[in-house]
Amino acid sequence: MRIYKRQAGEPRRGSTLIEVTFSAAILSVLLLALFGVLEREGQLGRSTLAIAVAENRAIELSGRLRRELVGARGKRVRCVLTQPLSAGESGPDSEALVSTTTGFPPAGALLVDSDSLSFERIAYAGLDAGERTFQELARGLGGTASSSHAVSPAWVLWAGMAVPIEGAPGPNDGTALWSGREIHFRGDGVGFSYRVPVDPDASVGLPDFLDGLTPAWGAVTRSGPQGALAHNTDGWCVIVYEAQRELTEVELGTDLNSDGDKTDVFEEGRLIKLTWDTQDPSVPVHRQALGPACILQERDAPAADLDGDGYEDPLFLWDADTRVLNLRMFILARGLPDRPTTRRVEASIFLRNAFEEVSE
Amino acid sequence: MVILMVGVLAITSSTLGIDALRRRSHESANANLALRRVAETLHAHAALARSQSDGDAANTFSEAFLSLAESDFGAGFDVPGMTPLPGQETVGSVELITSEAQTDATLGVLMGMPRDLNGDGDASDLDVREDARLIPAVIRLAWRGPNGDMTSAQPVWVQGD
Known part of the structure; x- marks a missing residue:
C-alpha cells in the first residue's frame, strides 16, 4: 500500500469531507426549493384550469337556460287569500284557500302580507287539483312569526321568485344593482315559473305546437303511459335552485x-327543472338537473349580497x-x-312571448 | 442542476401561458355575455316600443324604440371586470342605424346593409328615424386587457310591426 503525500509546492487536489458535506447541503436545499416551486406551479396550473372550467360551466348553463326560456311564457306567480288564515293553521291537515295556485310549484314557500308588519313566510307541501288550496302548511319560517292574515287585496307571492316592486322598498324587500341601476325587489330570487310551447297531439303528424289554431302552452310532464314523458297542456314548469352541500x-x-368576516355559511347547489300536472296530483313531478352543482348561495339568506358591493x-330577477x-x-x-375564488356570470333573457295575466 | 432549472423555467412559462389563455377566455366569455345581454335588452325595448306605438305618425315604433334605446345606451355602457381603452369613457357602445345608405363595409360587420328599412321599396333614405319598420344596431365592445387591446361587435336587428 502506498500513501500519497503531497509534496511541497504541489497544488492541492480533491475535496475535504467538510467541503463535500457543505456542497451536498447546498444541493439539497436547491433541490427542495425546486420541488417546492414545481409543486406550486402545479397548483397554480390546476387553479387556473379549475377557474376556467367553472366559468365555462356557468356560461354553458346560461346558454342552456336561454334555449329553454327564450320561447317560454313567464307568469307572475301570485294570488290572494280568499279565506282568513289563522295563526294556528299549521300541520298535515292545514290549508290556505286562495284565488289560484296556478304557477306555484308543488311544494315551496309563500310570502304573505309581505309589505306589512304581519309579514310571514309559510311553507306548503301540496296543492289541490282545483288549484285553490295550499296544503300541509308550516308557519313562521325564516325568522317570521306565525300570525293571522285577513282576506285582502295584498298579494300572496311564491317566495322563490324575485319580482321588481315600485317605490321605496319595504323592510322585507331587497335592492339589486343591474346595469348600473338599482332595482327594488321582493322575493328570494331562486326560481322562475313558466310554460313552454307544447304539442298536445304530438303523435299525429309533425309538431305544430298548436291546440286547434291557437298556440298550445304547457310542459312535458310524466303524464304519459306508465309515467312516460308527454306534452301536457295542463303542465307547468319551474326552474329552482337546489342546495347540494x-x-x-x-x-x-x-x-x-x-x-x-369569515363566519358565513354557504351552499353549493344546482338548478333543477320541475314539471308537473296542475290538474292531476297523481302525475309524478318530473325532475331534471340543468347543470353541475357549482352555484353559490348563502344559507338561509337567499338573494344575499355575494360580492360585497x-x-x-x-x-333570478323577473320583470314581467x-x-x-x-x-x-x-x-x-x-x-x-387555500384560495377559493368566486366568479360572477350574468345573463339577460328576453322572453319573446308575453307573460300570462290570467289566474291571479 | 442546469437541466432542473431549464425544466422549472419551462413549467413556469407554461403556467403563465395557461393563465394568459384563461384570462383571454374569461374576457371573451364576459364580452359575449355582455353583447348578448345588451341584445336581449334591445329586443325587450322593441317589444315595449311595439306596444307603445299606436300607428299614429307622431308615435311610431321607430321613434319609441330609438328613444328607449338611446336613453339606455346612448352614452355607452360598462361591463364589470373590463377596462375601457384610453380616451374612452365606457367599454361598450350601441350604434343605432337610421340610414339605409350605410354599408357593411362602413359598419365593419356583416349584416346585409344597405337595406330598405322603412318598407318604401328603396334602400336610399338617409334618415328613417320616424318611419323605420326594421332597425339594425351594432353593439360594440372595446377594452384593454392583459393580452392587449380587444374589440368585439355584434349586429342585431329589431323589428316593428
Missing part, C-alpha cells in the same frame, strides 16, 4: 362574500313588464386549497 368560510379560510344578488329575466350566478372554483 354546505360550505363555511371557516373551512375555506376566506371571506367569500367580502363582508369583512352592498346590493343583494338574486339568482319588460319580459326580461335577469340571471346572476356566483360560481366557486377551488383550484388552490
